[in-house]
Amino acid sequence: MAKLDHQSSQADLHQNLDQQPSSNSSVPPQPAEQAGGQKRKTWLLSSLAVLLILVVAASYILPQFFVNRQLSLQRPSLKDQSQISRLVLPAMNLQDPDPETLKQLQKLQLIYDTLKNDYFRELTDAELVEAMYAGLLDEMESPYTFYLDQEEYSAMQDSMQGEYSGIGAQVSKQDDFYLISDIFDDSPAAQAGLRIGDRFMSVNGKSVSDFSDVTSLAAEVRGPSGSTVTVEVFRPSDNQTYTLEVTRGKVENANLKSELLSPEVGYIRILEFNSGVADNFIKAIDAFKKQGVQSIIFDVRNNGGGYVFEVTKMLDYLLPAGTLAVAKGRADGQDYEEDWTSKAKTGVPEEWKYAVLINKYSASASELFSGCLRDYDKAVLIGEQSFGKGVGTITRELTDGSALQITNFHYYLPNGDCVDGEGLKPQIEVSLDKELAGLPLGQLDHAEDTQLQTALTYIQENYLN
Numbered sequence: 001m002a003k004l005d006h007q008s009s010q011a012d013l014h015q016n017l018d019q020q021p022s023s024n025s026s027v028p029p030q031p032a033e034q035a036g037g038q039k040r041k042t043w044l045l046s047s048l049a050v051l052l053i054l055v056v057a058a059s060y061i062l063p064q065f066f067v068n069r070q071l072s073l074q075r076p077s078l079k080d081q082s083q084i085s086r087l088v089l090p091a092m093n094l095q096d097p098d099p100e101t102l103k104q105l106q107k108l109q110l111i112y113d114t115l116k117n118d119y120f121r122e123l124t125d126a127e128l129v130e131a132m133y134a135g136l137l138d139e140m141e142s143p144y145t146f147y148l149d150q151e152e153y154s155a156m157q158d159s160m161q162g163e164y165s166g167i168g169a170q171v172s173k174q175d176d177f178y179l180i181s182d183i184f185d186d187s188p189a190a191q192a193g194l195r196i197g198d199r200f201m202s203v204n205g206k207s208v209s210d211f212s213d214v215t216s217l218a219a220e221v222r223g224p225s226g227s228t229v230t231v232e233v234f235r236p237s238d239n240q241t242y243t244l245e246v247t248r249g250k251v252e253n254a255n256l257k258s259e260l261l262s263p264e265v266g267y268i269r270i271l272e273f274n275s276g277v278a279d280n281f282i283k284a285i286d287a288f289k290k291q292g293v294q295s296i297i298f299d300v301r302n303n304g305g306g307y308v309f310e311v312t313k314m315l316d317y318l319l320p321a322g323t324l325a326v327a328k329g330r331a332d333g334q335d336y337e338e339d340w341t342s343k344a345k346t347g348v349p350e351e352w353k354y355a356v357l358i359n360k361y362s363a364s365a366s367e368l369f370s371g372c373l374r375d376y377d378k379a380v381l382i383g384e385q386s387f388g389k390g391v392g393t394i395t396r397e398l399t400d401g402s403a404l405q406i407t408n409f410h411y412y413l414p415n416g417d418c419v420d421g422e423g424l425k426p427q428i429e430v431s432l433d434k435e436l437a438g439l440p441l442g443q444l445d446h447a448e449d450t451q452l453q454t455a456l457t458y459i460q461e462n463y464l465n
Helices: 002-018 032-074 083-091 099-118 125-138 150-159 188-192 214-221 277-290 308-318 365-375 450-462
Strands: 146-148 163-166 169-174 177-183 199-203 228-235 240-247 249-252 256-260 265-270 295-299 322-331 334-342 353-358 379-383 391-397 403-412
Touching: 099 125, 125 146, 146 150, 150 163, 150 214, 150 391, 169 214, 177 188, 188 240, 199 214, 214 228, 256 277, 265 277, 265 450, 277 308, 295 365, 295 450, 308 322, 308 334, 308 365, 322 365, 353 365, 353 450, 365 379, 379 450
Parallel strands: 265 295, 295 353, 353 379
Antiparallel strands: 146 403, 163 249, 169 177, 177 199, 199 228, 228 240, 256 265, 322 334, 322 403, 391 403
């Protein structure tokens, strides 16, 4: 409107300059030459006025044109968006996406089309879409967030139950290596000569670089009882590479073992915080009480973690009323904070104290268990610095039997510490002899287990009457 008003007022001025006097005007007539000069003068003034109008108009119109043009280039209309944009934007509920989002979606379309047209084999749209959501999860900053196909998710569920078919070795990832963090007693892995700390190089000829995460590698190792799997491992302790053929078998996934070390000291080794371990733990504690035990050594070496509700149930039986940990995360699009607490009544004598054995393979729920007992001044930690996983995950099963594992929260110990990336530092540091460090703990004689002997000595000198 400003532009139109400006032009209209200038047009009126132009009309007034060109207007001729009427015949009945009182102004005397002009000579012809003088009249011609007046007309030229009038024409010149009119031309200057028009030029002035154009200059003023251009100074306003041209910048606006280029600004509008720039905006149109930055924010394409929906009809100019890629096919992926038209599909993704409604699904993501993005009503007015910003230019950067549209730019990235157009880049995704280019990648999608290039793979579809130029990959060495023909890819279906379903394969490309699956790669997109698997890659989305793999690109998250947390290494504990990933996609599980049907086979991998089924294998993970089996590992948390009582029995499965495989080689009886637990696998973890540290830095860029997939390595054996524990070997079950009398398992196919133990019989084949695998050792704790062995790093996988390949499985059945498939390089470890082809596995996206620990679960996918473990799924390749497992198989029907009686079948074989060929594993190539590097053993840092002797700087050698070994290729071993392991015959798979039924593996009993026992979650704990208990025994008396002396009339006053009990020993409980917690292999995993999986389904049912809390009930077995409480039964073992109750049996010790009846036998007159005064202190217990808890062994969570090589224990990679497990279910939160299992470990909190175990801690609730050992500790007085109070906070076990604080979880801080996100759910349903909102930040949340949740206190995990112990009830008022414990199941053990108030004066009981403990020693907890940890090592570099003790992670997650093991660190929660150990850290809570330490912070309540109920236990001394003995061994090596733990792994440092202070996060929890949720697993969401999808309709086709696959699943997502997503890092959902960080947990903070009673004293406020988060162990993620840090681990727990033992009050008493002691390592196993190099020759014994790679053996399953069940194969170690108690007398040669220097960490266990250190814990037993500490209890006898500090806790017993």
